[in-house]
Amino acid sequence: MFAYIVRRVLATIPVMAIVALFVFSLLYIAPGDPAAVIAGDQATPDDVERIRASLGLDRPYLVRFGAWVWDILRGDLGVSIFTNLPVSTMIQQRIEPTLSLMIVTLILAVSIAVPMGVVAAWRQGTWIDRAVMGFAVLGFSVPVFVVGYVLAYFFALEWDLLPVQGYTPFARGFWPWLENLILPSIALGSVYIALIARITRATMLEVLQQDYIRTARAKGLNQSGILFLHALKNAAVPIITVIGIGIALLIGGAVVTESVFAIPGLGRLTVDAILRRDYPVIQGVVLLFSFVYVLVNLAIDLAYTLFDPRIRY
Amino acid sequence: MMQATRRGVIGAAGAALVAPRLGSAQASARILRFVPQANLSNIDPVWSTAVVVRNHGLMIYDTLYGLGADFQPKPQMAAGHEIGDEGRRWTITLRPGLRFHDGTPVLARDCVASIARWAKRDVLGQRLDGLLDGMRAIDDTRFEIRMKKAWPGLAFALGKPSANICAIMPERVAQTDPFQQIQDFTGSGPFRFLRDEFRAGDRVHYAKFDGYVSRDEPTDFMAGGKPVHFDRVEWRVMPDPSTAAAALQNNEVDWWETPLADLLPVLRRNRDIVVDLVNGAGNLGVLRFNFLHPPFDNAAVRRAILPALDQRAFMDAAIGTDPEMSRVPAGAFTPGMPLANDAGLEVLSGPRNLAAAQRALRESGYAGQRVVMLSGTDIPVLQNLSVVAADLLTRIGFNVDLQAMDWGTHIQRRTNRGPVDQGGWSAFCTTWEGFDVSVPGSHQPIRGHGAAAWAGWPTIPRLEELREAWFEAPDLAAEKRIAEEMQRVVWQEVPFLPLGQVLPRMAYRRSITGVVKGGPALFWGVRRA
Numbered sequence: 001m002f003a004y005i006v007r008r009v010l011a012t013i014p015v016m017a018i019v020a021l022f023v024f025s026l027l028y029i030a031p032g033d034p035a036a037v038i039a040g041d042q043a044t045p046d047d048v049e050r051i052r053a054s055l056g057l058d059r060p061y062l063v064r065f066g067a068w069v070w071d072i073l074r075g076d077l078g079v080s081i082f083t084n085l086p087v088s089t090m091i092q093q094r095i096e097p098t099l100s101l102m103i104v105t106l107i108l109a110v111s112i113a114v115p116m117g118v119v120a121a122w123r124q125g126t127w128i129d130r131a132v133m134g135f136a137v138l139g140f141s142v143p144v145f146v147v148g149y150v151l152a153y154f155f156a157l158e159w160d161l162l163p164v165q166g167y168t169p170f171a172r173g174f175w176p177w178l179e180n181l182i183l184p185s186i187a188l189g190s191v192y193i194a195l196i197a198r199i200t201r202a203t204m205l206e207v208l209q210q211d212y213i214r215t216a217r218a219k220g221l222n223q224s225g226i227l228f229l230h231a232l233k234n235a236a237v238p239i240i241t242v243i244g245i246g247i248a249l250l251i252g253g254a255v256v257t258e259s260v261f262a263i264p265g266l267g268r269l270t271v272d273a274i275l276r277r278d279y280p281v282i283q284g285v286v287l288l289f290s291f292v293y294v295l296v297n298l299a300i301d302l303a304y305t306l307f308d309p310r311i312r313y
Numbered sequence: 314m315m316q317a318t319r320r321g322v323i324g325a326a327g328a329a330l331v332a333p334r335l336g337s338a339q340a341s342a343r344i345l346r347f348v349p350q351a352n353l354s355n356i357d358p359v360w361s362t363a364v365v366v367r368n369h370g371l372m373i374y375d376t377l378y379g380l381g382a383d384f385q386p387k388p389q390m391a392a393g394h395e396i397g398d399e400g401r402r403w404t405i406t407l408r409p410g411l412r413f414h415d416g417t418p419v420l421a422r423d424c425v426a427s428i429a430r431w432a433k434r435d436v437l438g439q440r441l442d443g444l445l446d447g448m449r450a451i452d453d454t455r456f457e458i459r460m461k462k463a464w465p466g467l468a469f470a471l472g473k474p475s476a477n478i479c480a481i482m483p484e485r486v487a488q489t490d491p492f493q494q495i496q497d498f499t500g501s502g503p504f505r506f507l508r509d510e511f512r513a514g515d516r517v518h519y520a521k522f523d524g525y526v527s528r529d530e531p532t533d534f535m536a537g538g539k540p541v542h543f544d545r546v547e548w549r550v551m552p553d554p555s556t557a558a559a560a561l562q563n564n565e566v567d568w569w570e571t572p573l574a575d576l577l578p579v580l581r582r583n584r585d586i587v588v589d590l591v592n593g594a595g596n597l598g599v600l601r602f603n604f605l606h607p608p609f610d611n612a613a614v615r616r617a618i619l620p621a622l623d624q625r626a627f628m629d630a631a632i633g634t635d636p637e638m639s640r641v642p643a644g645a646f647t648p649g650m651p652l653a654n655d656a657g658l659e660v661l662s663g664p665r666n667l668a669a670a671q672r673a674l675r676e677s678g679y680a681g682q683r684v685v686m687l688s689g690t691d692i693p694v695l696q697n698l699s700v701v702a703a704d705l706l707t708r709i710g711f712n713v714d715l716q717a718m719d720w721g722t723h724i725q726r727r728t729n730r731g732p733v734d735q736g737g738w739s740a741f742c743t744t745w746e747g748f749d750v751s752v753p754g755s756h757q758p759i760r761g762h763g764a765a766a767w768a769g770w771p772t773i774p775r776l777e778e779l780r781e782a783w784f785e786a787p788d789l790a791a792e793k794r795i796a797e798e799m800q801r802v803v804w805q806e807v808p809f810l811p812l813g814q815v816l817p818r819m820a821y822r823r824s825i826t827g828v829v830k831g832g833p834a835l836f837w838g839v840r841r842a
Contacts, residue, residue, distance in 0.1 A: 032721035036728055038355075040362025040476070044765055047434075048728070050492045082354040083513040084494045093512050152559050164559040165551060262551040262560070264515030271552075272352055272514045275691065277721045 001312075005302070012294045019290040020072065023283050024065050032277040033057075034081045055081055068283065077287075078280035080273075087284035090269060097167040098265035100177065101257065102250050104185040109192040110243065116193070117200020117239075118227050121208060132197060139194025144253050148187035148260040155183055165262035184261040188253045192246050199242045203235035210234070236307040244300035251289055342841055343544040345825070347834065348557045350571040352514050352550045356506070357494045358480050359431050364746060367476040368833050371535075372519050372546070373414070373500035374480030377405060377424065378472025379535030382831050384651055384751070386468040387536035389528070390419065390481060390501070400463025401446070407454045410526035413483055414505045421450035426487035428458070428471070428479060433491035435477040437470035437754050440784065466754065466784060474535050474832050475748035475755060503527070503539045503837050504546060517548040519836075532829055532838040539837035542827075546836050561586060561820060567841075568821040570834050573693070574633040580820045591819045592832050594647055594747025595640075598627055598694075598812030599758050600702050602740050604771040606732045608684065608711070609739055613677035615807035619660045621670035621709055628813040630697040640814040645759055645800040648814045650751035651789060656797035657804045661811070670709045684711045685733040687741040689723040698742035698812060706740075727768040741768075744815060748832065752792075753783040758809040759799060771808040 035052035036043075043051075052058050056067075071078055077087035120132035156164040162183055168176040207213065208231055216226050255267035266285055273281035304311045351365040358370025379389035388394070392408040411419035425448050432438035432445070444460040451457055458467065471479045486497045498506045504519035511517055521541045530537040549566060551557040554573040560566045562583055572580060572588070580586050600618075602609035609615055628639035642662040646652045684706060688699035696717075703715040714733075718726065723741070731737040750756045760766050760780065761773025779799045786792040803809070819834065826842045829835040 031718070031725055033725040033728070034721075036724045037721060038361060043362070045728070047492070054490075054492050080513075084355065084496070085513070090513065093515075149555055152556070156563050157559055160563070164563050164565055165556045166549070166560075166565070259552045260556055262549070262553065262556050264512055264550075268514055268552065272354065275719060275721055276354060278354075 001305075005298070008298045008301070012291065012298075015294055016287065016291060020069065020283075020287060021065075023286045024068060027277075027279050027282060028061055028064075030277075034277040034279070037276055038082070068280075072287075077284035080281050081278050082276055087280050090281060091266065091284060091288060094264060094266045094269045096169060097263045098254055098258070098267060100167070100170065100181055101184055101188065101254055101263060101265060102247070104178070104181045105189040105192065105250060106243075106247075108185050109189040109196060109246075112189075113193040113196035114200050114232070114239065117197040118204055118232060120197065120201040121204035122223070122227055124205060129201075132201065136194040136198045139190040139192075139197075142190065144187050144191065144256045145260050147190050148184065148257060151183045151187055152261070167263045167265070180261075180263070184257045184263060187260070188250065188257040191253065192249060195246055195249070196239065196242055200235065200239050203238045204231055207231045207235045233307055237304055240300055240303050240307070244296055247296045248293060251293070345543045345546045345568065345836065345839065345841070346566040347546060347548050347836075348551050348560070348566050348569040349517075349548045349834075352552070353517050353548065354513055355494060356498060356511075359434050359477050359491060360494045362476040364476060364833070367474075367478055369506075369517065370478050370480050371474075371502070371833065372504040372836060373498060373502045373506045374478070374482065375411070375500065375502045375539075376472050376479055376535070377481065378468045379533075379537075380469075380472055380474055380831075381533040381536040386472040387533070389472065389536055390424075394468070398459070400465065401460050403458045403460075403467055404451070405456055405458070408526075408528070409454070411501055412524045412526070413501045414499050414522055414524070415483075416524065417483065418453070419481065419501050420453045420484070421456035422453075423484045423487065424481055425450050425456050426484040427481045430482075430487045430489065430491045431477060431479045435470075435479070436757070437466075437473060438477070438479065440464070440754065441467065441470060462785075464784060465787060469752075470754070472535065473748070473755065475746055501525070503541045515550055517550075519546045519548075520544065527837075534829060534831035535835075541837055542840035543836070558820075561822070564822065567825050568819065568828075568834065570819055571817055572820045574635070574638060574817075577633075577635075577638075577818060577820075585823050586820055587823050587825075588818045588820050589828065590637075590816055591828055591830055591834065592747070592817070593649055593830065594751060594832060595814050595816040596744040596746055597643060597647055597750045597814055598624075598631060598698055598742065598744050599750075600698075600740060600742050600810040600812055601758060601767075601769045602771075602807065602809065603738055603769050604808070605730055606737060606739070608679050608682045611677060611679070612806055614674065614679050615810075616805070617670055617673035617677050617679070618706070618709060618810065619670070619804070619807070620666045620673065621705060622661060622810060622812075623665045623705075624661060624811070624813040626705075627698055627701050628815065630701045631694045631813070632815050632817065638816055638818070640816060643811045643814045645750075645803045645811060646756070646796055647747040647751040650747065652752060652792060652796035654793065654797045654800060656800045658800075660804050667708060674710045679710070681712050683733055684713045684739040685737070686713055686715045687723050687726055687738050688715055688717045689720040690717045691719050694744060694815065695720075695742055698744075702740070702742050702812075730770065742812065747814065753780040753796065753799060759803065761806070761808060769808065771806070773802065773806045773808060775802050776806070776808070 039048045120129045170177045258265045258267040377391045378386040392406045394405045432442040446459040503525045507518040527538045558576045624641035632638045757767040761776035763772035783795045827838045
């Protein structure tokens with residue numbers, strides 16, 4: 001197992017190298033010029049050139065790529081063209097809100113969606129099943145930002161129960177932290193809940209047809225024991241796979257959710273950087289997301305062994 | 314008085330589980346929460362021309378002069394000045410008690426270094442740079458600017474509110490290359506920048522500078538006293554307008570600089586919110602042409618648009634049909650400002666005549682060349698102006714290719730001087746801050762100095778002559794005559810077409826009073842009732 005983990009971690013290196021090359025090349029050929037953005041309309045072409053030179057943007061592709069890779073190997077993600085802050089500092093400032101949002105969303109989604117899927121499978125064909133599946137269709141269909149606006153309207157403006165926007169660091173207390181995350185997490189989690197609930201239902205339906213479930217029933221096990229101890233554990237592998245895939249959805253969804261709820265996370269940092277062509281920030285954040293995604297896949301693979309003893313690495 | 318709200322009750326219940334929330338009603342009363350128009354992505358008001366950076370600069374830096382509500386320059390950091398050598402030598406004296414945020418006194422040499430750096434970047438500063446014969450500190454409180462020829466507008470330039478402001482910094486900071494960002498944000502303005510709390514894209518915090526010595530005069534826009542009534546001002550960046558509107562309604566912020574026009578009816582219905590015109594200069598919509606390539610290298614083609622141009626249609630699309638949100642007709646200079654005039658304005662204010670425009674285009678020699686119109690989609694006002702312009706040009710008979718792109722790409726595309734089949738462009742719409750286009754000196758669209766001009770690169774020597782004359786105009790009457798002549802030239806040469814004056818509103822909680830009118834959001838004079 002240890003050797004497997006080491007192999008998988010080492011395998012991330014070529015993956016990250018390809019991502020780095022791809023991201024850098026894409027940004028290199030993409031239109032836009034941060035020097036022109038900085039210089040503004042009153043600048044002369046010479047001014048723009050001077051700014052471009054001061055930012056090192058006038059250097060050839062290979063020189064810039066080589067310098068960037070060399071910096072990364074030394075643990076330096078570079079400096080933002082606009083804020084002049086180290087990219088690592090900017091990521092550090094933004095990582096807590098995004099992580100918080102993702103964790104709360106994940107907990108919320110799994111704790112709601114899995115029981116929903118289980119119950120829907122158990123009560124297949126009843127109004128409960130139809131209600132759950134109806135919710136799933138709704139969750140898939142309604143965009144995150146619409147859910148966000150509706151939630152903010154009712155829970156913040158109409159009923160004054162929760163704040164509309166912002167983020168409070170965890171260090172300032174659990175409730176202040178959580179109250180800013182409830183609405184964004186529900187908004188972001190709606191698609192995720194729908195996805196997990198559907199997969200859980202489908203997988204559970206298949207498992208509930210198995211002989212060992214019939215045996216369990218024949219032994220006189222109660223319904224909840226059958227559903228949650230026997231059936232769910234055997235249905236876990238596809239569900240965990242979907243949860244893993246869903247983390248990519250969360251990363252994408254966080255961009256929109258953070259904008260709607262004014263949460264200063266990595267999603268907004270990425271959008272702002274793209275709009276301004278802040279290349280070092282874009283490169284740094286995309287690399288980080290790629291790395292996280294590779295690690296999540298590894299964690300999912302390892303989690304399989306917890307639920308299915310037949311899987312060994 | 315703080316109201317007991319359901320959220321407060323829930324929060325109190327939650328507090329049993331958690332650490333207490335920071336702040337109290339009394340503490341928050343001393344904090345002004347403000348939603349700026351954009352993200353403050355960099356913080357050097359000389360390095361950047363962004364309006365939001367200028368606004369940040371006005372918080373932490375002071376200027377030697379400031380414009381009053383009459384848009385005339387008045388001493389701010391300066392106690393006064395003496396002009397000698399037939400206008401070529403200005404001796405400026407600093408008023409006593411000025412200090413930087415680090416406690417050191419503001420000295421004449423700080424001003425000399427700051428002006429020198431600003432003069433490399435700002436359009437009026439560059440004018441000074443070209444005229445400069447020498448600049449030196451005479452002693453700690455006096456410095457001298459010697460010019461090769463007289464420039465009566467020097468005080469205006471040093472106090473102009475539009476980017477780049479002539480921010481006075483400590484000499485050690487002002488010695489930074491003007492093309493590099495500064496790293497030390499020590500100013501002498503009424504607020505201190507709290508760098509440790511700065512999160513680009515999220516929040517910018519300022520604390521009242523207790524050492525600031527305000528002029529003992531009533532507040533007069535950028536001039537006069539700058540009394541501060543809050544301990545802190547917190548900018549909270551909110552990219553989504555609906556969220557900002559909801560936050561304002563929910564009393565999570567006090568002041569929103571640029572509410573979306575679509576959301577104003579909702580805000581107006583809220584009795585706790587004031588929707589107000591604070592910046593009377595607004596923004597001037599502009600349709601810009603590329604003079605380097607057909608078809609707009611032909612003045613007759615450009616002029617052909619005039620009979621059909623309906624500024625009201627542009628303004629309705631840009632900011633809504635409420636006539637108070639915009640002003641038409643708008644000439645070449647910002648309406649409502651001293652140099653705005655009616656010279657030849659009937660070309661835009663008379664009855665619109667599409668048939669006349671079509672006829673003029675046919676007679677102009679236009680050969681059906683593709684007109685590439687750039688449109689920045691992430692700035693709704695510009696996107697809307699572009700769509701209306703494309704429609705107008707199409708109806709007149711142009712072969713229009715409207716190309717949508719994000720603003721970052723737009724800015725780069727318009728630096729391309731090639732023909733349209735090599736990535737070039739023919740026309741685009743934008744807006745200019747009203748202050749910029751209120752006087753010939755900083756009015757980029759009206760310039761005609763060819764390759765060095767703003768994107769479009771018109772060569773119109775007469776406009777350059779008139780601009781030069783404006784710099785030397787002895788009084789406002791002379792300036793007005795020059796502005797009228799420039800406007801007439803604009804209708805003949807059409808370096809750009811004014812599309813109307815956008816008058817965006819600000820929205821703030823009714824508890825906020827004393828908002829200084831005239832320009833951008835200023836944080837002196839304002840208080841919580």
